[in-house]
Amino acid sequence: MKSFYKIFSSGVHPRGMKSLSAETPIEVCPAPKRVYIALNQHIGKPASPVVEAGETVRMGQLIARANGAVSANIFSSVSGKVAEIAPYTDAAGTPSIHIVVDNDGLDTPEKAMAPLESPAPRDIVKRIADAGVVGMGGAGFPAHVKLSPKKQPDVYIINAAECEPYITCDYRLLMEYTEKVVRGAVYLAAAVGVAKVRVGVEANKPRAIDALKKFKAENGLKDLEIVPLKTRYPQGAEKQLIYAITRRRVPSGGLPMDCGVIVSNTHTALSAYLAIREGKPLYERVMTVSGKGIRKPSNLWVRNGTRYGEIAAACGGELGNTAKIVGGGPMMGASQISRDIAVTKTSGSLLFLTKDEFVVAMSSPCINCGKCGRACPMRLMPMYIDSFALAGDYAGSKKYGALECIECGCCSYICPANRYLMQSVKLAKKKIKEMGL
Numbered sequence: 001m002k003s004f005y006k007i008f009s010s011g012v013h014p015r016g017m018k019s020l021s022a023e024t025p026i027e028v029c030p031a032p033k034r035v036y037i038a039l040n041q042h043i044g045k046p047a048s049p050v051v052e053a054g055e056t057v058r059m060g061q062l063i064a065r066a067n068g069a070v071s072a073n074i075f076s077s078v079s080g081k082v083a084e085i086a087p088y089t090d091a092a093g094t095p096s097i098h099i100v101v102d103n104d105g106l107d108t109p110e111k112a113m114a115p116l117e118s119p120a121p122r123d124i125v126k127r128i129a130d131a132g133v134v135g136m137g138g139a140g141f142p143a144h145v146k147l148s149p150k151k152q153p154d155v156y157i158i159n160a161a162e163c164e165p166y167i168t169c170d171y172r173l174l175m176e177y178t179e180k181v182v183r184g185a186v187y188l189a190a191a192v193g194v195a196k197v198r199v200g201v202e203a204n205k206p207r208a209i210d211a212l213k214k215f216k217a218e219n220g221l222k223d224l225e226i227v228p229l230k231t232r233y234p235q236g237a238e239k240q241l242i243y244a245i246t247r248r249r250v251p252s253g254g255l256p257m258d259c260g261v262i263v264s265n266t267h268t269a270l271s272a273y274l275a276i277r278e279g280k281p282l283y284e285r286v287m288t289v290s291g292k293g294i295r296k297p298s299n300l301w302v303r304n305g306t307r308y309g310e311i312a313a314a315c316g317g318e319l320g321n322t323a324k325i326v327g328g329g330p331m332m333g334a335s336q337i338s339r340d341i342a343v344t345k346t347s348g349s350l351l352f353l354t355k356d357e358f359v360v361a362m363s364s365p366c367i368n369c370g371k372c373g374r375a376c377p378m379r380l381m382p383m384y385i386d387s388f389a390l391a392g393d394y395a396g397s398k399k400y401g402a403l404e405c406i407e408c409g410c411c412s413y414i415c416p417a418n419r420y421l422m423q424s425v426k427l428a429k430k431k432i433k434e435m436g437l
C-alpha cells in the first residue's frame, strides 16, 4: 500500500527521546548577570563590534554590525555595561571574540524598530537583515541572503521536521506560537514572490500538525500546505526534506535555490515575524535542554550569550551523572568541553547525557556488512570513503563522493563495528578542501 506520508530514501530510526521535554511548555530562562555574545554566530564573516568596553548598552541594541554581504547584525540581550571584548571558547571549542556585557538587571529596551504593516518584499528582506535573523536550525546562514536568490524560486518550505532525537523546541513553537510561525513563514515566502508555503512536519508530532491545520482552517489560508512526513532520521536535512516534499533533487554541489526551492526553519519564521511585526531583533531564542543528566528537561527562551552552566541551573541543575554535554542533537551535534560556553542564535538544544545515552565502544575492523551504505541518505559508501581517508588518500575519498556527505551521522550510528565513519568523512572533506583536490 502506498504510504500517506512523504519520505526520502535510506536513513535510520534512532530512539526519539523527545518525551523527556515534548510536553513541557516553553518557559523563560532567567537572564544571567553577564552575557558572552559571540561575533561569529552565523555563516560568513564575524560581525564587527560597534561598541567599546565601558559603554552602556540597552537590551536589543546593535553591538556588532554585519561584516560584508554574508554576515549578520548582533544585538545585546541585556541592558548594562560592556565589560570587555575578548576571546572566549565557543561551541566549536575554539577561541573566538565575544562581547561581554554586565547585566544591570533593568532590561532597559532599545527603541524598537517600527512594526511593518504591509511590507513590500524588499522591506521584508531589509528588516530581516537589520534584525540579524539567521537560519536557526543550526546552519546560521544569514536569512536575508537566502531571500535574495539569483533565480526565481517557486516553492517555499518551512522545515518543521525536527528529526534529531531529544529536540522539541520547534514542536513547542508550532503549538504555542502557531500564528506567529505561520505568518512569519508567509512573509518569508512573500519576500521572494512565492505565494504558497509548505510546512513539513514529521508524523510523530500529531498535535503540532493539528495546531497548524486548525489555524489554517480558522483563517482560510488556502496557500498553506501542511505536509506530514514519515518519521525517519534525517528527514529534516534540507536535501532530504526537499526531495520528500517536491521530488526535486538539489544538484551536486548546489543549493536548494538551484532547484527552485527555499527552505527555512520553524524558529527562523518566528524570528522573521517578530522582526517584521514587533520590531524585535534576534537576541534570544527557544532551545531544548534535555538528557537524563538534567533534573528538569525543558524548553526555554534563552538570551544570547547565556552560559551552559546557567541554563542547567534554570532546569533544576544537573543530577551529577552527566557523562557528555552535547550542543545540538545527538546525531549531528558536537561534544562541548566546558559549561562556560555561551549559547548563540543557532543553539537549538543542549543535552546533558548520561553514559547509558550514547555508545562508547572501541571501533573494530569493517566486516563489510554494507549497512552504512544502505543507511546513507546521500547514497554514498562511507566504508570506502573511510578506508581511503585512513590511508591518507583523500583523492580516493573524493572519488567516492565525500564532498556530498551531509554529516548526518547515519553511517556511524548503524555500523556494528562502531567505526567513526562520519568523523572520517568529515576529515576527508576538510582535507580535500585544504588540499584543493
Ligand code: SF4
Binding pocket: 375, 376, 377, 378, 379, 380, 382, 404, 405, 406, 407, 408, 409, 410, 411, 412, 421, 422, 425
Ligand atoms: S556518509 Fe555522510 S551523508 Fe552518508 S550517512 Fe555518513 S554522515 Fe550521513
Ligand code: SF4
Binding pocket: 365, 366, 367, 368, 369, 370, 371, 372, 373, 382, 383, 414, 415, 416, 417, 418, 419, 421
Ligand atoms: S557498517 Fe561498518 S562494518 Fe558494515 S560495511 Fe559499513 S563500515 Fe563496514
